[in-house]
């Protein structure tokens with residue numbers, strides 16, 4: 001007779017290596033997630049805090065929890081609205097969360113319990129990922145190439161690895177993530193690790209591969225898929241190598257000027273840390289001198305003299321950020337998902353904004369950047385963009401105005 005245990009379907013848990021090490025650093029954190037966000041609370045949590053036996057928690061809850069705008073949605077019944085830079089009222093004098101210290105971890109709201117983790121469950125696959133809006137996840141993810149290597153565990157059905165079981169998993173709406181999707185995710189990671197092609201060629205290949213997946217709602221032969229990707233790689237590298245660097249720098253500068261640097265730019269700013277980054281970038285690029293040729297020349301000099309030596313020491317950094325975005329959005333590997341394109345394009349746009357501001361900031365400091373400088377730029381940009389989806393949408397809209405498929409402009413913005 002078959003062993004009943006062996007009949008249980010295998011279940012796969014996917015994560016990146018660095019997630020095994022992640023722990024919130026609490027009061028040591030330079031950019032606590034308990035500051036400047038609007039925190040949604042469900043009805044149960046609101047009742048628990050307002051009716052708490054602890055008088056301090058009860059009082060703070062009554063004074064600070066407001067009715068959510070979408071209060072008829074169970075998960076947004078209440079909110080703690082925090083202005084830019086304003087700390088959560090439940091933080092104690094040592095920067096620790098008093099809900100956690102007084103009522104225990106189980107009393108935390110879903111957002112507070114989960115952030116910065118992004119946990120997604122499909123019927124046979126679970127993803128343990130994180131947003132790089134947290135400085136500690138960004139620091140760990142960028143610490144080495146292997147930090148973003150895939151970690152795939154095969155477990156008996158739904159045995160989430162210890163340490164993650166207590167968090168809330170989002171159940172994927174669409175369950176099209178199949179074994180082929182898993183193989184494709186691994187193929188995408190191999191492409192990102194391929195040292196024979198540059199970042200521009202990688203992003204072009206990923207866009208073309210995703211087009212294939214969107215068209216493949218009737219199924220896809222993985223071996224055929226891999227064969228079809230081979231010539232694309234060579235072609236994308238040739239195109240990337242043929243883009244004149246000065247022309248790309250001019251487009252990058254003009255694009256970012258219109259959307260980020262110009263004080264009248266259409267992307268509304270609300271985060272003081274993003275404002276500081278933009279101010280430094282403007283100074284680093286001599287933006288206020290109003291001399292386009294000089295600004296573009298300064299950008300190119302910062303790229304060559306400061307950024308490129310950094311990159312030769314840490315060549316994996318952009319790949320690690322891309323991998324983190326892919327594993328945070330595994331639904332893009334589901335066949336026939338028309339939203340896959342959008343999700344990938346958004347990841348590439350975020351990368352081009354981070355890269356531009358990182359080079360400009362190096363120009364401002366006048367020294368070769370360190371990994372910690374990249375952690376800062378990644379975290380600040382992620383928080384700025386994650387806070388309101390409209391910000392990235394405006395950026396994406398401007399790209400589409402020039403290039404409907406976005407592939408060419410993305411290549412120019414990433415070079």
Ligand code: SF4
Pocket residue numbers: 023024025026029030031032033034115116133134135136137
């Ligand atoms: S941002 Fe990250 S490290 Fe900082 S307090 Fe939040 S979870 Fe902890």
